[in-house]
Structures are given as structure tokens and as C-alpha cells.
Amino acid sequence: MAQAAELELRGVSKRYAGQREPAIHGLSFTVPAGDVCVLVGPSGSGKTTALRLINRMIPTTSGDILLGGRSVLEREPKELRREIGYVIQQIGLFPHQTVGENIATVPRLLGWHKDRIHARVTELLELIDLDPAEMRERYPAQLSGGQRQRVGVARALAADPPLMLMDEPFGAIDPINRGRLQDEFLRLQAKVKKTVVFVTHDIDEAIKMGDRIAILREGGVLAQYDTPREILTHPADDFVAQFVGADRGLKRLALTTLAEVRLIEPDTMTREPSANGALRLPRETSVRDALSLMLTADGEPASVLDDEGNVEGLLTLALIEQMLSDEAAEAPHAGAGAGSSTVIEQTAEGGR
Amino acid sequence: MHEFLEAFRFIAHNGAIAGAPGLPTLTHLALETLRVAAIGLAISVVIAVPLGVWLGHIHRGSFAAINLGNIGRALPSLAVLAIGDAILGLGLTVVELALVVLAVPPIVTNAYLGVDGVDRDLVDAARGMGMSGFEIIRRVELPLAVGPLFAGIRTAAVFVVSTTTIASLAGFSGSLGDVIANETSYHFSGVLGAAICVAALALAVEGVLTLVQRVLTPRGLRLAEHERSGPLDPEAAIA
Amino acid sequence: MAAAAGSIVASVVAAGEPVIPNYGAQSSSCVVHNHLFCTDWVSHNWGPVLWPALRGHILLALVAVGIGFVISLALALAAYRYGCLERPTTVITTILYTIPSLALFELLVAPVGPNVYSAEIALVSYTLLILFRNILTGLRGVPAEVLEAAEGMGMSRRQALVRVELPLALPAIVAGLRIAVVTIIALATIVYTIYNAGLGVPIHTALGEGPFKTELIAAGGLAILLALTADALLVLVQRLLTPWTRARAT
Ligand SMILES: Nc1ncnc2c1ncn2[C@@H]1O[C@H](COP(=O)(O)OP(=O)(O)O)[C@@H](O)[C@H]1O
Ligand SMILES: [Mg+2]
Numbered sequence: 001m002a003q004a005a006e007l008e009l010r011g012v013s014k015r016y017a018g019q020r021e022p023a024i025h026g027l028s029f030t031v032p033a034g035d036v037c038v039l040v041g042p043s044g045s046g047k048t049t050a051l052r053l054i055n056r057m058i059p060t061t062s063g064d065i066l067l068g069g070r071s072v073l074e075r076e077p078k079e080l081r082r083e084i085g086y087v088i089q090q091i092g093l094f095p096h097q098t099v100g101e102n103i104a105t106v107p108r109l110l111g112w113h114k115d116r117i118h119a120r121v122t123e124l125l126e127l128i129d130l131d132p133a134e135m136r137e138r139y140p141a142q143l144s145g146g147q148r149q150r151v152g153v154a155r156a157l158a159a160d161p162p163l164m165l166m167d168e169p170f171g172a173i174d175p176i177n178r179g180r181l182q183d184e185f186l187r188l189q190a191k192v193k194k195t196v197v198f199v200t201h202d203i204d205e206a207i208k209m210g211d212r213i214a215i216l217r218e219g220g221v222l223a224q225y226d227t228p229r230e231i232l233t234h235p236a237d238d239f240v241a242q243f244v245g246a247d248r249g250l251k252r253l254a255l256t257t258l259a260e261v262r263l264i265e266p267d268t269m270t271r272e273p274s275a276n277g278a279l280r281l282p283r284e285t286s287v288r289d290a291l292s293l294m295l296t297a298d299g300e301p302a303s304v305l306d307d308e309g310n311v312e313g314l315l316t317l318a319l320i321e322q323m324l325s326d327e328a329a330e331a332p333h334a335g336a337g338a339g340s341s342t343v344i345e346q347t348a349e350g351g352r
Numbered sequence: 353m354h355e356f357l358e359a360f361r362f363i364a365h366n367g368a369i370a371g372a373p374g375l376p377t378l379t380h381l382a383l384e385t386l387r388v389a390a391i392g393l394a395i396s397v398v399i400a401v402p403l404g405v406w407l408g409h410i411h412r413g414s415f416a417a418i419n420l421g422n423i424g425r426a427l428p429s430l431a432v433l434a435i436g437d438a439i440l441g442l443g444l445t446v447v448e449l450a451l452v453v454l455a456v457p458p459i460v461t462n463a464y465l466g467v468d469g470v471d472r473d474l475v476d477a478a479r480g481m482g483m484s485g486f487e488i489i490r491r492v493e494l495p496l497a498v499g500p501l502f503a504g505i506r507t508a509a510v511f512v513v514s515t516t517t518i519a520s521l522a523g524f525s526g527s528l529g530d531v532i533a534n535e536t537s538y539h540f541s542g543v544l545g546a547a548i549c550v551a552a553l554a555l556a557v558e559g560v561l562t563l564v565q566r567v568l569t570p571r572g573l574r575l576a577e578h579e580r581s582g583p584l585d586p587e588a589a590i591a
Numbered sequence: 592m593a594a595a596a597g598s599i600v601a602s603v604v605a606a607g608e609p610v611i612p613n614y615g616a617q618s619s620s621c622v623v624h625n626h627l628f629c630t631d632w633v634s635h636n637w638g639p640v641l642w643p644a645l646r647g648h649i650l651l652a653l654v655a656v657g658i659g660f661v662i663s664l665a666l667a668l669a670a671y672r673y674g675c676l677e678r679p680t681t682v683i684t685t686i687l688y689t690i691p692s693l694a695l696f697e698l699l700v701a702p703v704g705p706n707v708y709s710a711e712i713a714l715v716s717y718t719l720l721i722l723f724r725n726i727l728t729g730l731r732g733v734p735a736e737v738l739e740a741a742e743g744m745g746m747s748r749r750q751a752l753v754r755v756e757l758p759l760a761l762p763a764i765v766a767g768l769r770i771a772v773v774t775i776i777a778l779a780t781i782v783y784t785i786y787n788a789g790l791g792v793p794i795h796t797a798l799g800e801g802p803f804k805t806e807l808i809a810a811g812g813l814a815i816l817l818a819l820t821a822d823a824l825l826v827l828v829q830r831l832l833t834p835w836t837r838a839r840a841t
Contacts, residue, residue: 057742081745092740096758096835106744139838155744355701425770426818428777431811434794438804439627514691518781521693522798532693532784543697550694558689 005068038210046220085156263313358541392451404463424457462504466497659718725767729760
């Protein structure tokens with residue numbers, strides 16, 4: 001089970017009983033094994049519905065859903081759900097069970113041996129940076145919001161599912177801790193490499209978390225399915241353009257670090273850090289942050305430092321402007337697109 | 353079911369027994385039961401409602417208010433009557449005292465829970481509009497607490513009617529319980545007939561109180577409220 | 592049946608002369624003069640009178656609450672699943688709860704007879720409203736997201752009920768049990784009018800003898816003490832069964 005599995009939706013539609021319009025309409029996309037697909041869209045666009053179709057919490061009206069090449073519609077729902085990690089915004093930890101018992105839920109349902117469950121719980125607690133000795137016997141009421149959310153993720157990971165479904169998992173967390181949990185989840189995902197469908201209504205979170213983003217519009221229609229960079233560079237239509245925001249240029253800059261920019265060669269004279277302007281930035285800085293700092297510093301060019309602290313090159317406002325217009329002119333899927341997923345992870349780890 | 357036929361005949365004859373003249377009529381006994389019960393309930397309401405409402409208004413004394421209710425429930429009517437009898441000698445006063453002892457706790461507890469549970473934001477809003485403490489009680493807390501308040505009064509009414517009939521077992525005469533306690537004179541058909549009357553009387557009292565409650569409940573609350581549907585929790589206010 | 596009770600009325604009416612029963616050689620002057628409370632009478636009569644009555648009382652209450660709990664649990668589970676059952680169940684159990692005990696016992700004697708069955712049926716019927724309502728409220732109080740998580744992880748309905756819903760409803764269930772137990776212990780003192788058992792028996796004897804104050808106070812006090820003890824025991828049980836309710840952020 002440990003291997004991540006590819007998820008494919010084929011023309012999936014859902015109409016709730018007594019509803020005239022479908023909540024999901026002809027949804028098709030494929031999430032490659034081990035990728036994070038973020039489902040994003042305004043409230044009521046059918047994101048939750050889509051997730052619950054995948055683990056068969058609600059019946060599909062038409063279309064097919066394949067997990068690892070096998071239709072979920074022919075699976076026994078309970079058995080299927082035990083094979084799919086499921087995390088919801090309200091977490092839904094069992095208040096009457098300890099952290100350890102909560103995490104052990106699915107392994108117990110699967111009838112694992114006690115020792116194996118114990119070992120697995122320890123492993124997961126360590127994975128989410130909670131001290132097993134201290135946290136295993138605590139009740140959910142004794143945890144902070146962030147800790148609860150992490151336990152929720154650990155519980156979903158317990159039986160090492162090939163697919164994780166996460167419905168606005170950080171929606172109820174304050175912005176500072178949300179950022180921290182996002183970074184943590186990306187680090188975790190780099191280790192466990194699950195196929196993940198991650199729902200949010202926050203486009204910034206989508207850009208940060210997703211290898212690919214599926215934007216839904218009202219009525220559960222797929223507006224665009226692409227990498228974050230492509231969506232920011234070439235929004236499919238006005239709806240997407242408006243949804244990603246007028247600042248999509250800036251958001252795009254956030255996806256690139258200085259390390260990826262073709263900088264202006266510094267004069268040999270100025271290779272000494274001390275000889276340059278006040279602004280000196282490490283190469284992991286995102287272009288967006290660099291721009292912001294340069295604007296605060298009256299548009300002065302910035303020196304980009306390599307890992308040893310030597311000046312690697314110069315960044316000017318004109319160079320950034322050039323980058324933006326070049327990218328916009330590029331054909332879709334060209335240029336830096338291929339490397340975008342790794343870029344996202346680095347950006348995320350850089351902490352936004 | 354022959355016994356029930358006989359019992360209904362006894363009721364139809366208003367409690368008259370052939371060959372035993374001078375017995376009180378069922379109507380008279382029913383009215384007496386109501387009178388004794390009503391006095392007890394009225395005294396209890398006068399004592400308990402202000403106490404519970406006041407405790408709820410100041411949000412104090414939850415422990416006392418809740419546990420009073422618990423202890424009240426733990427007192428067997430017959431034991432209270434018997435002990436009252438042992439200490440003071442049985443009479444209307446002791447019966448009424450017993451009724452009050454049994455009826456006050458549930459009213460205090462429920463009045464307390466009702467008023468204490470009124471949304472604090474509403475009370476703050478009322479205070480912000482310049483209402484005095486008394487106005488807040490009268491115009492905000494009491495109307496919103498009608499449900500729990502009446503739940504307490506209805507529970508108390510059940511206790512009071514039941515205890516009034518039980519008083520006959522302790523030797524107090526002047527209620528329908530007299531018939532049930534005196535099978536020698538009334539035979540089983542009379543006992544059964546009186547039991548039917550007692551049950552009907554208690555249900556009627558409950559029905560009337562339910563109607564009163566419905567009339568007193570603000571119209572806005574009537575739609576949402578499931579009267580009496582909350583959990584009975586002896587520790588509701590402590591937890 | 593009520594025959595015994597009838598004779599009390601007669602004897603009370605006839606009271607006036609010294610009516611202290613002859614307790615033979617054991618009668619102390621305290622008993623003879625019917626003082627408020629004679630400890631020597633209590634110690635002499637614990638074995639022959641009070642203990643059997645107390646034991647019978649406990650048994651009556653335990654059986655009633657046990658059966659009442661099983662019935663209420665079934666009713667509450669049904670109403671939890673099919674909401675439309677709540678209203679009729681509430682109406683019927685409220686009616687049963689409202690009928691005064693003295694009357695309900697006699698109403699049952701006609702079809703069932705003056706025996707332990709009538710007594711238990713009546714006592715059980717008084718537990719239903721309380722237990723049904725508390726169990727149902729407890730089940731309904733389980734947070735929606737907890738149920739969704741249970742379902743999403745692949746629990747069957749039955750597994751969710753046993754592992755999640757019932758444990759989480761426990762505090763409300765035990766709260767209901769406390770009320771039911773205390774109520775039934777109080778009501779069981781009336782059982783003697785149709786069946787010779789419980790603490791009502793010595794109360795009845797004492798009423799017929801004057802009244803004999805010590806026995807009234809001892810038996811009545813035992814009933815009250817029993818109720819309070821049972822309540823305290825249930826609080827203890829709840830603490831053991833629901834450790835999570837006391838877990839707070841550290
Ligand atoms: N159980 C349901 N029954 C009927 N309609 C529903 C149900 N759940 C959701 N819907 C409707 O389906 C649409 C999509 O809902 P949802 O998937 O929850 O959206 P999102 O998660 O994107 O906010 C909404 O219009 C909502 O009202
Ligand atoms: Mg949603």
C-alpha cells in the first residue's frame with residue numbers, strides 16, 4: 001500500500017437529490033502518483049463534494065474515478081476509505097481517545113497486531129515532531145490547535161495510504177501557524193510522497209502547496225488544471241484571472257528564487273561584498289521578497305549572495321520587469337515550467 | 353378487564369358505594385386534592401422562582417442550585433411525610449411543608465439553569481441600552497428562560513400531586529389518595545377508580561401547565577423551542 | 592395491596608392511647624416513651640427489620656433501572672436513527688412519568704396482580720422518560736466532524752456507534768442514570784402498597800404503630816441515604832469511565 005497511486009477522474013458528475021443543478025459537472029483530471037493536487041475555488045464550487053466522491057462518502061452520479069488504475073466505484077466503500085487518508089478542517093479527533101488511540105484508528109480497523117500499531121504510532125508521532133513519550137497518552141483537549149491538526153494528519157497517514165484527501169486542513173488556524181503547518185506539511189510530503197488532493201479556497205495556499213492546481217468555478221466546472229506557474233502566467237479565462245487576483249505577477253515572482261534568475265554579472269571590482277549597495281540578499285530569497293525590499297530601499301539594485309556569502313550577481317528593477325514580460329510572452333508549458341514543483345517546495349521552505 | 357368496568361361504574365357514581373353512605377364524593381376529593389396541591393405548588397413557586405432567577409441573574413451558587421435539585425429528587429415523598437409526622441404530627445401544615453420541601457428544589461434548579469443560560473451577549477446588549485438589573489430580568493432573562501422555568505414547575509407539579517395522594521398513606525385525609533389507601537371501605541373497584549382519577553388529574557394538571565407555558569413563551573422562541581427536550585443533567589452548570 | 596394501607600388509616604384514627612408496640616425484653620425506655628430516635632432499637636432491629644427492607648429496596652431499584660436502561664437505550668437508538676420516533680416516544684414516556692406512583696401501582700394491579708411484576712413495571716416506566724431523553728441527547732451531542740472522521744476512516748455504522756458515539760454520549764447517559772436511580776429509590780418506598788418489599792414496609796409498620804418515630808426516621812433516612820449513596824457511586828463510575836472529560840490543556 002505504501003506506494004503512492006495515480007488518481008484519475010473521468011467525467012465525474014454529481015447531482016444531489018432534490019437539487020436542480022449539479023454540484024460537480026464533468027470533472028476530469030489526473031493527479032500523477034506522489035503529486036499534490038490542490039482543488040481551489042470559491043465557496044460552494046463543489047470542492048468538498050469532489051473529495052467525498054473520491055472516497056465514496058457520497059455516491060457518484062456519473063463518470064468514473066480510478067485510483068491506481070482501478071475504479072473506486074467497484075470497491076467496498078469501507079475498505080476503500082481505510083485505504084485513503086482523510087483530513088477535514090474541523091479535524092474530528094475523537095475526544096474520548098488519546099492521541100495514540102486516535103492515530104491507531106485505521107490500523108485497528110484493519111486488525112493490525114498490537115506491537116505493530118504501537119511502533120507505527122511512535123513512528124508517526126516522530127514524523128510530525130511530537131514527542132511520543134509525552135504526547136501519546138494525551139487527550140485532544142490537551143493539545144494546541146496546531147498540534148491537533150498535526151495529529152489529524154498523522155491519523156490519516158497511519159495505515160500508509162496511497163492517497164490523502166485533505167479538506168481545508170488549515171482553514172481554522174491563524175495565519176502565522178497556518179504558514180508553519182503548510183511548511184511542515186510540505187516537508188512531510190517530501191518524505192512520504194503521497195498522492196494528495198488538497199482542498200482550499202485560498203489561492204495563495206494553493207500556489208504554495210500544489211504541484212498542480214485545479215480551479216473550480218460555480219457549478220463544479222473545472223476552469224483550469226495546470227501548474228501554479230502556468231495558471232499565474234496564462235490564466236485560462238477571466239474567471240481564473242480574477243480568482244488568482246490582479247497581483248498574479250507578484251505571486252509568480254514568489255515562485256522563483258534569486259538562484260534561478262539570470263543575474264547581471266558583477267564587476268570584478270565589486271565582488272567584495274563590502275563594495276556594494278546596502279541590500280544584500282541570500283540566493284534562496286524569492287524574487288517577490290527581493291522586489292519588495294528593493295522598493296523599500298528606493299529602487300537600489302540588490303547584490304545576491306551565494307552560500308559562501310560572496311556576491312554572485314546583481315538584481316535590478318529593470319531585470320525583474322524583463323522577467324515578467326518574457327514569461328508572459330512564453331508559450332504555455334515552456335521555460336521554467338518543468339522545474340516548477342521543486343521550486344514551490346523550496347519557496348515554501350523558505351517561509352513566506 | 354371486569355375490574356376496570358367496575359372502576360368506571362364507581363367513577364360514574366361519583367364515588368358512591370352501595371351500603372356505605374356518608375362517604376365523600378369523588379368530585380369533592382378531586383377538588384380537595386387540587387386545593388392541597390395548588391397551595392403547596394403556589395408557596396413553592398413564590399419561594400423558589402425568585403431565588404432561582406436571582407441566583408441565575410448573578411450567575412452564582414451553581415453548585416448549591418444544582419445539588420439542591422439532586423437532593424430534592426432523592427427525598428422519598430413517603431419518608432418526608434413520615435418524618436414530618438414523627439416530628440411535628442401530621443396535619444395540613446405538615447403536608448404542605450412536605451410538598452414545599454419536594455417542590456422547591458426542581459423549581460430553583462431549573463429557574464437557575466434557565467436564567468444562567470441566557471445568552472450573555474443579549475444581557476450585555478440590554479445593559480448597553482441602559483436597562484437596569486430588574487428590567488433585564490423582567491424583559492430579557494425571564495421571557496427567554498420560560499422554557500426551563502416551566503419545566504421545573506411542571507416537574508414540581510408532578511411531585512406535588514403525587515405526594516398529595518401519598519399523604520393519605522401517612523394518615524392525612526382529604527385527597528383522592530384516601531380512597532386508594534382504604535380498600536376496606538371502597539373495595540378494589542373503588543381503589544382502581546380513584547387511581548384512574550388521580551392519573552387523569554395529574555395529566556390534566558400537566559396539560560394545563562403546558563398550555564400556560566405555551567401562552568407565556570415569546571412567539572419568537574416558540575418555533576425553535578422543543579420544550580423540555582434538553583438533557584437532564586445534574587451537573588449541567590458545574591461542568 | 593391497599594388493604595394494609597387501609598388499616599393504617601383506621602389505626603391512626605384510633606390513635607390516642609399509648610400505641611408503642613411491645614418489643615419484648617428488648618424495649619428500652621426510649622422506645623416505650625417513643626422518643627424521637629432510639630439507637631438501641633435500630634441496632635436490635637437492623638438484622639430482622641431494616642436490613643431486609645433495605646436489601647429488598649436495592650434489588651427493586653437495581654432491577655428497575657437495569658431493565659429501564661435497556662429499554663430506553665433501544666428506544667433512544669431507534670429515535671436517533673429515525674427522528675420521527677422521538678415525538679411519540681416522548682409523549683408516551685411523559686404520560687407514564689406524570690401518573691402519580693400510588694395510582695400507577697394500582698392501575699397495574701388490575702391486569703398484572705399485586706406482585707413484584709406490577710411493582711417493577713411501574714418503576715421501570717418511571718425511568719423511561721429520563722433515560723430516553725438523556726441517551727438521545729448524548730448521542731445527538733456527538734460533534735458532526737467526529738462522525739464524519741469516523742465514517743471517512745472506514746468505520747461501519749456499528750463500529751462508529753460502539754467506538755465513538757456511545758462513549759461520547761456516556762456523560763449524558765450517566766447523568767440520566769443518576770437521576771433515574773435517585774428517582775426510583777425514592778419511588779420504591781410506595782411499592783409496599785402492592786407488594787411487600789422495600790423500605791416502605793417498615794415505614795408502613797411504624798405509621799401503623801402510632802407513629803413509632805424511631806422506625807419512621809430510620810427507614811425514611813435509609814431511603815434518603817441510599818439515594819445519595821447511589822448518586823455518589825454513579826459519579827465515581829462516571830469519573831472512571833470518562834477520563835477525557837477531565838483532561839484540560841496543560
Ligand atoms: N448534502 C448535500 N445535499 C444537497 N446539496 C449539497 C450537499 N452538500 C453540498 N451541497 C451543495 O453542493 C454545492 C457544493 O458544495 P460543497 O462541495 O460543499 O462546496 P465547497 O466545498 O466548494 O464549498 C453547494 O451548492 C452546496 O449547497
Ligand atoms: Mg467545503
